[in-house]
Amino acid sequence: MGIYKHLIFAITLFMLSDLAESRPVSWAGGSTIMYRTNSMMSSYLFHYSPTYKYSIGAEYVNDKYFNNHFINLRSTYLLDRHNTKISQRNIYLTGGISTKTNQDFSYGIHGDWETRRIFSSFSVINKHTKEKNYTENEFQLGLAPYLGEYNDIHTWVMLKAKKNTINNDWEIYPFIKLFQGDYLIEVGSKNSHWDIHFIIRY
Amino acid sequence: MYKILVMFMVFTVSSVSAMEKSGGHGSHNHESHNHSASESANGSDIAFPEKMFSEFISDLANVQIVIVDVNGMVCDFCARGIEKVLYTDDAVTKVRVSLELGKVLIAYVSSKKVDFEEIKNIFLSNGQNATGYIIKKI
Structure with a gap:
């Protein structure tokens, strides 16, 4: 029974998605505000984590590609985590559904592995819209040029590779991730388009 | 590209x-703190830099320090929740996180009965695993 409950919960959340993001689930009782903008969309997201296992939230999306505005209900479920003394590995299921029409929804899987020096992640997100169904794939690799201690400014030099099945072309570009305390910002640029991701956690 | x-x-x-x-x-070289009167469990590595420990206790008295070994505490964001959750306990007077060592120092009031199961649950609620601890009374 336990495993069925677990499976049903995961599938439910799987149906509720969007791009991979840094730390998609917070600590128990933690809340997160995010802003993201790139060539395809910009969005504002708030999510709350009742436990460290999942988060639920709402996202206002300005879809630049399809010239559309809507609010997504979103959720992410931590399917598996493996901690060691020097690393953490996570597998997440993520999903979202538009409040505008139930024909717009997305679901996918996101994984990451990191040490204090190295970060890597992948995501595969399927997006269903009234206009078109497509898949977004993303990989990230990052290296910390120095090892910061707690409360220091932490810096990551990152490389992102993205492809969606609309353009069917890989975009690879560098970006920088900085975080300190409850604040994180990622900034990158590709073909004069800014890719910015800002997070406040509390 | x-x-x-x-x-x-x-x-x-x-x-x-x-x-x-x-x-x-x-590569780092730590001086070990001498925890001669300490209680430990689960094979906790009691070595801790003397300078860091001294700084931590410099403004404390009549407390017990619990040094917890943690798995999965690889970034500032990971540890942030641990600190926030620990400070919700009135018996906690000070917390110090060392990402380098993978340890958290917790100063509890001396009257607190330290329960490692409770500590493990606090760390688990943040998604990390507490694997061992020592207690040092000062």
């Missing part, structure tokens, strides 16, 4: 290999 990606991946893999060979902490 693909060449850059391949070079980056090679560098990343070689860095992982080097880090795992060195035990994950890089």
